Amino acid sequence: MNPYFIYAFVFLVGLAVGSFLNVLxxxxxxxxxxxSGRSFCPSCKNPIAFYDNIPIFSWLILGGKxxxxxNRISVRYPAVELLNGLxxxxxxxxxxxxxxxxxxSYLASVLIVIFFIDIDYQIIPDIITLPGMVLGLxxxxxxxxxxxxxxxxxxxxxxxxxxxxxxLGDWIFxxxxxxxxxxxxxxxxxxxxxxxxxxxIFFGSAFxxxxxxxxLMVFSRKIRSHRVIPFGPFLAIAALAAILYGERIITFYLNxxxxx
Numbered sequence: 001m002n003p004y005f006i007y008a009f010v011f012l013v014g015l016a017v018g019s020f021l022n023v024l025x026x027x028x029x030x031x032x033x034x035x036s037g038r039s040f041c042p043s044c045k046n047p048i049a050f051y052d053n054i055p056i057f058s059w060l061i062l063g064g065k066x067x068x069x070x071n072r073i074s075v076r077y078p079a080v081e082l083l084n085g086l087x088x089x090x091x092x093x094x095x096x097x098x099x100x101x102x103x104x105s106y107l108a109s110v111l112i113v114i115f116f117i118d119i120d121y122q123i124i125p126d127i128i129t130l131p132g133m134v135l136g137l138x139x140x141x142x143x144x145x146x147x148x149x150x151x152x153x154x155x156x157x158x159x160x161x162x163x164x165x166x167x168l169g170d171w172i173f174x175x176x177x178x179x180x181x182x183x184x185x186x187x188x189x190x191x192x193x194x195x196x197x198x199x200x201i202f203f204g205s206a207f208x209x210x211x212x213x214x215x216l217m218v219f220s221r222k223i224r225s226h227r228v229i230p231f232g233p234f235l236a237i238a239a240l241a242a243i244l245y246g247e248r249i250i251t252f253y254l255n256x257x258x259x260x
Contacts, residue, residue: 007089014088015055017109018081024113025080028128029121044069055081080116084109099142104243106135107192111236114185118232124181129188136191150194158190158198159183182231189239197246204238205231 026042027034038047046068052058059078066073087108095101110132114124133155140151166178190198213229242249 010092011085011089014085015081018084019055022077022080025116028125041066043071115233115236118230122230124232129184132188133191146194151191154190154194154198155187157195159187162186197242200242201238205234209234
């Protein structure tokens with residue numbers, strides 16, 4: 001079979017899944033069922049015809065507007081679809097049709113959903129993280145990856161580390177400093193990636209969060225007045241970096257800084 005056809009197929013499937021991610025991003029925080037029911041315009045609530053729901057292309061053809069009410073449809077919708085399609089394409093290029101491809105493509109899609117929901121609503125729904133923990137532990141039974149003990153330790157280290165940080169933050173600031181969703185997200189990532197990579201995620205997200213938060217606080221009056229900056233997006237960015245470069249970073253550290 002023509003390899004270009006396979007890559008195109010994976011990309012198109014990634015786009016289609018990205019369209020479903022948009023449904024989750026919109027409906028989960030609003031507690032709207034996502035298993036059934038047609039897609040609808042966020043503005044006029046009219047159902048969207050199937051030919052107006054083709055990933056990316058329909059948005060471009062319609063000029064980013066609803067066919068019926070003519071209100072603008074956010075560029076985020078095609079951006080999410082494209083981001084997911086490219087993520088799936090990259091992992092297929094890197095891992096071919098292997099367990100790693102399915103695991104990392106799934107994680108990429110989950111991280112996209114968490115990223116945008118947490119930015120908008122400062123929540124990370126349990127319906128994403130709790131099944132993710134179970135699935136992460138289940139993946140450990142596949143050959144060639146983490147053992148079940150490594151996955152379980154990763155879950156405990158990921159959730160436990162952020163829980164301790166949250167407790168410390170609550171004590172220092174005398175108020176809730178980190179949501180439970182962040183803790184569950186870290187536990188889920190630990191179950192999938194193991195304790196070493198989840199430690200990388202912990203420090204990486206703290207560094208990224210500090211830099212971006214300082215920039216936002218300098219240039220955004222809203223951030224300065226409310227100081228509400230969700231941590232989930234920083235965890236998502238650091239998790240993606242750990243997936244892509246975690247092995248190299250860990251190997252470099254062990255070879256240059258770890259002495260027994």
